[in-house]
Amino acid sequence: MSICVSINPLPWESGFFSLNTARLEIDGDTPLAHALQQPCGLWQIKVAAERNDVIDAISQHGFQLVEGEADLAINIKRTERQTGVRIAREAQIPALRAAAGVAFRLSRFRTPWFKADDSSRFYAQWIENAVRGTFDNQCLIACDEQGELQGFVSIREQDGDARIGLLAVLPEAQGKGIGQRLLLSAADWGRVRQLNRLRVATQLSNLTAMRLYLRSGARLESTAYWFYRNAHDPI
Known part of the structure; x- marks a missing residue:
């Protein structure tokens, strides 16, 4: 099977990862074989x-499976403010950067396509x-009674829904319902903005996150796979 694609350059990622x-x-309108002749370090x-038809076709062009992804949605009904959770401030950025760097060391931004520390960065x-x-749009943090960071979640409004970007609990705070x-x-952030759904994507390999979302009433809406191809891989 021959497939056609469109090319979407990723300037921010290109600059960040060099x-x-x-x-x-x-x-799209461009045959895959022709698209792959364009200069690009990573597709x-x-x-x-x-x-399956597309997966078979791109595999024949040297694409390799990187990671699976699940997209879930929760209907926002009645919510309430959670104790110990507040808006993150710029003074907390260093602690948040350190926590995110540890929490997301394993992701699709991994070797051999990226450098060992690229995912954390x-x-x-x-x-x-x-x-x-x-x-x-915003980052919310959970802290203990002493003000120590326990976890964080980032959220944005997208296409009429609230969408979680990142959610992580620090290792020492796990198992406490954070x-x-x-x-x-x-x-609750979404309800205040009169949004009806909260969406989140997670790696298929992240069973802990999947269990949390499903236990909280999320429904699985779609699954997908990420594939990469280096410029030097043969077509």
């Missing part, structure tokens, strides 16, 4: 899990941007 990166979108493509920058209101409180706080 690697010319582009994402291919399915059902990315996300394919719905049910599109990427998510540390993401959470800093969320505190500053860049990309994600993740649930952060999730409920994100839902």
